[in-house]
Amino acid sequence: MASEPIMRIASQLSRLPGIGPKSAQRLAYHILNLPLEQVRELATSIWEGRKSARTCSICGDLTANDPCPICSDKKRRADQICVVRDPRDVPALEHMHSYSGLYHVLHGAISPMDGIGPDDIRIRELMARLSADVEEVILATNPDVEGEATASYIARLIKPMGIKVTRIAYGLPVGADLEYADEMTLSRAFEGRREL
Numbered sequence: 001m002a003s004e005p006i007m008r009i010a011s012q013l014s015r016l017p018g019i020g021p022k023s024a025q026r027l028a029y030h031i032l033n034l035p036l037e038q039v040r041e042l043a044t045s046i047w048e049g050r051k052s053a054r055t056c057s058i059c060g061d062l063t064a065n066d067p068c069p070i071c072s073d074k075k076r077r078a079d080q081i082c083v084v085r086d087p088r089d090v091p092a093l094e095h096m097h098s099y100s101g102l103y104h105v106l107h108g109a110i111s112p113m114d115g116i117g118p119d120d121i122r123i124r125e126l127m128a129r130l131s132a133d134v135e136e137v138i139l140a141t142n143p144d145v146e147g148e149a150t151a152s153y154i155a156r157l158i159k160p161m162g163i164k165v166t167r168i169a170y171g172l173p174v175g176a177d178l179e180y181a182d183e184m185t186l187s188r189a190f191e192g193r194r195e196l
């Protein structure tokens with residue numbers, strides 16, 4: 001039986017995704033061996049990062065400042081909006097260094113099985129952003145059932161407005177998570193996007 005401090009740290013860590021009881025205990029031992037100052041830095045960065053995180057009122061990305069750095073960047077193209085499911089998809093796409101438009105984070109995908117409809121994700125907010133300046137909406141939701149359903153729903157809403165709607169190509173494995181795609185695959189998928 002591990003000692004009380006180990007148990008306490010491990011039980012918190014095991015509540016995080018992808019961390020089982022064994023990894024949690026291994027990390028807990030590691031943490032107890034770190035210099036106190038480093039542990040303070042770790043704990044503070046988690047605490048302060050979480051406390052300052054808010055949702056950008058324009059794109060829905062997580063940010064410390066509203067509007068977020070991408071929405072506030074005047075050098076970015078305001079005529080392209082790339083629609084993604086989760087905040088964590090934004091850094092994945094930014095990593096390509098080839099897209100300079102804006103983003104819209106849906107915070108979910110349409111999934112009738114889970115009772116998630118169009119009104120439960122940020123589609124209304126997306127529609128409100130579509131002014132005459134927007135020339136293209138790029139649908140970069142995941143290539144899985146929910147991502148496809150979400151993309152075709154949004155495409156049906158937007159196309160009658162005369163705005164070009166594209167879907168990223170399938171260099172991406174079906175069922176894959178955008179955030180885990182390597183840069184090359186993601187760049188190709190992005191460049192090969194087709195009009196819906």
Ligand code: ZN
Binds near residue numbers: 056057058060070072
């Ligand atoms: Zn933003």
